[in-house]
Amino acid sequence: xxxxxxxxxxxxxxxxxxxxxxxNRTIGQMCGLLIITKEPMTANExxxxxxxxxxxxxxxxxxxxxxxxxxxxxxxGDRKEYYAPAGTIWDMANRxxxxxxxxxxxxxxxxxxxxxxxxxxxxxxxxxxxQMHEIHDLLExxxxxxxxxxxxxxxxLQSLMKLGSGIGKVLDFxxxxxxx
Amino acid sequence: xxxxxxxxxxxxxxxxxxxxxxxNRTIGQMCGLLIITKEPMTANExxxxxxxxxxxxxxxxxxxxxxxxxxxxxxxGDRKEYYAPAGTIWDMANRxxxxxxxxxxxxxxxxxxxxxxxxxxxxxxxxxxxQMHEIHDLLExxxxxxxxxxxxxxxxLQSLMKLGSGIGKVLDFxxxxxxx
DNA sequence: CATAGCTTTCATTATTTATTGAAACTTGAG
DNA sequence: CTCAAGTTTCAATAAATAATGAAAGCTATG
Numbered sequence: 001x002x003x004x005x006x007x008x009x010x011x012x013x014x015x016x017x018x019x020x021x022x023x024n025r026t027i028g029q030m031c032g033l034l035i036i037t038k039e040p041m042t043a044n045e046x047x048x049x050x051x052x053x054x055x056x057x058x059x060x061x062x063x064x065x066x067x068x069x070x071x072x073x074x075x076x077g078d079r080k081e082y083y084a085p086a087g088t089i090w091d092m093a094n095r096x097x098x099x100x101x102x103x104x105x106x107x108x109x110x111x112x113x114x115x116x117x118x119x120x121x122x123x124x125x126x127x128x129x130x131q132m133h134e135i136h137d138l139l140e141x142x143x144x145x146x147x148x149x150x151x152x153x154x155x156x157l158q159s160l161m162k163l164g165s166g167i168g169k170v171l172d173f174x175x176x177x178x179x180x
Numbered sequence: 181x182x183x184x185x186x187x188x189x190x191x192x193x194x195x196x197x198x199x200x201x202x203x204n205r206t207i208g209q210m211c212g213l214l215i216i217t218k219e220p221m222t223a224n225e226x227x228x229x230x231x232x233x234x235x236x237x238x239x240x241x242x243x244x245x246x247x248x249x250x251x252x253x254x255x256x257g258d259r260k261e262y263y264a265p266a267g268t269i270w271d272m273a274n275r276x277x278x279x280x281x282x283x284x285x286x287x288x289x290x291x292x293x294x295x296x297x298x299x300x301x302x303x304x305x306x307x308x309x310x311q312m313h314e315i316h317d318l319l320e321x322x323x324x325x326x327x328x329x330x331x332x333x334x335x336x337l338q339s340l341m342k343l344g345s346g347i348g349k350v351l352d353f354x355x356x357x358x359x360x
Numbered sequence: 361c362a363t364a365g366c367t368t369t370c371a372t373t374a375t376t377t378a379t380t381g382a383a384a385c386t387t388g389a390g
Numbered sequence: 391c392t393c394a395a396g397t398t399t400c401a402a403t404a405a406a407t408a409a410t411g412a413a414a415g416c417t418a419t420g
Contacts, residue, residue, distance in 0.1 A: 004301065004302075004304065004305055004308075006295050006298065006305060006308070007304070007305065007308050009291070009295070010291065010292075010295060010308065010312065013287075013288065013291050017284055017288060020202065020280075020283075020284050022200065024377080024378065025378085026378075026379080035311050035315075036307070036308035036311050036312070037304075037307075037308075038303075038304070038307040042396095043396090043397075044396095052379075052380090053379065053380050053381065054380090054381080054397085054398095055379075055380060055381065055382090055397095055398075055399080055400090056378080056379055056380070058397065058398055058399085059378090059379090059398085059399090061397095062398085079387080079388070079394095079395060079396055080395085080396070080397095081396085081397080088314070089311065089314040089315055089318055090314075090318060093318060100200075103200075104197055104200050107193075108193065108197060111189070111190065111193050112190075115186055115189070115190060118186065121184065122184075123218075124184065124187070124217075124218070125184055125186060125187065127216070127217075127218040128184075128186070128187050128190070128216035128217075131215050131216050131269065132190065132216070134268070134269040134270075135215075135269055138269055138270060138273055142273075159355070160325075204407080204408065205408085206408075206409080222366095223366090223367075224366095232409075232410090233409060233410050233411065234367085234368095234410090234411080235367095235368075235369080235370090235409075235410060235411065235412090236408080236409055236410070238367060238368055238369085239368085239369090239408090239409090241367095242368085259364095259365060259366060259417085259418070260365085260366070260367095261366085261367080
């Protein structure tokens with residue numbers, strides 16, 4: 001199967017962006033390809049469509065599985081493995097967030113906490129600790145929020161989207177009521 | 181000036197993480213260093229503290245300026261340039277988000293829109309377009325939301341954070357209000 | 361307008377990261 | 391057990407990215 005121009009452009013774009021989302025170009029392309037392809041694909045089809053080596057595909061698959069972004073299908077009487085996205089677009093985006101949090105934010109929080117537990121030995125360290133404290137709080141807030149968003153039901157999400165620029169207003173309203 | 185062990189560890193960690201946030205290791209280190217250092221630093225001091233070349237610092241500064249993360253200070257009677265973070269931690273995080281949106285999400289949205297405008301020529305393209313449509317909507321929602329959050333006043337943010345068990349409550353609240 | 365003191369540039373070099381492809385491995389069927 | 395059809399591994403190589411440092415570029419001051 002060969003990609004149409006439009007689909008090819010999309011896959012290549014995923015490659016460019018992929019490197020910014022935590023994996024490399026090829027893996028981004030693989031991910032994009034699997035997303036826009038209706039039927040699950042074999043490793044050879046992927047290698048073919050992207051003009052990359054079979055070995056490279058194998059490594060990419062391993063990586064995408066470690067991100068929990070793809071799953072394996074089997075067809076009875078066929079020994080090949082067929083790969084497809086693991087879930088909806090929203091599911092996949094959530095996975096990427098979760099994994100990145102695990103790989104980037106969690107270790108940072110841990111380092112910051114360790115650092116903040118020890119007493120500051122001088123003014124330089126005192127100032128540094130203040131800054132680290134701010135970073136720590138920011139990261140905690142962000143993660144609390146993102147996990148909150150992930151927990152929402154599709155309907156709540158819908159509702160949230162439609163709220164759009166209104167969240168400020170709802171907050172004001174809430175504050176007004178609580179004061180009474 | 182030489183860094184304490186603890187501060188050095190933090191700076192190195194910023195280096196590791198930096199590469200995941202859009203810049204490279206050295207630039208991450210520079211950013212971390214400037215954040216935990218109370219006084220603005222000269223390019224030579226930075227090169228010294230991180231054991232990197234003067235030229236490298238110059239390039240890093242240019243990059244950090246393009247992200248609007250640092251600003252220049254001048255001391256009367258001194259021709260050197262002194263660098264310091266441009267704003268609070270929250271300001272800096274916002275800048276990184278904005279810049280990444282500009283560099284990653286906006287071009288993707290534009291590609292997706294172009295693609296969705298053209299008619300699908302066959303079933304493969306039709307399916308691909310459906311998927312692209314979902315990605316498009318997801319990205320739009322995310323960007324709308326993040327810009328919304330950035331617009332909130334610090335007090336509103338505070339209020340939002342304290343909501344405890346979450347955004348779900350805000351939604352319930354909004355629904356209650358709308359029904360009346 | 362010359363110079364000292366600083367910054368930037370960029371060709372070269374070093375380092376890191378990704379890719380290939382052949383060999384090793386796995387597994388189901390006969 | 392052996393083969394065939396597949397998958398994975400990994401040492402070698404290629405490609406991309408980052409760092410250096412010498413030279414060129416600026417600019418405030420005398």
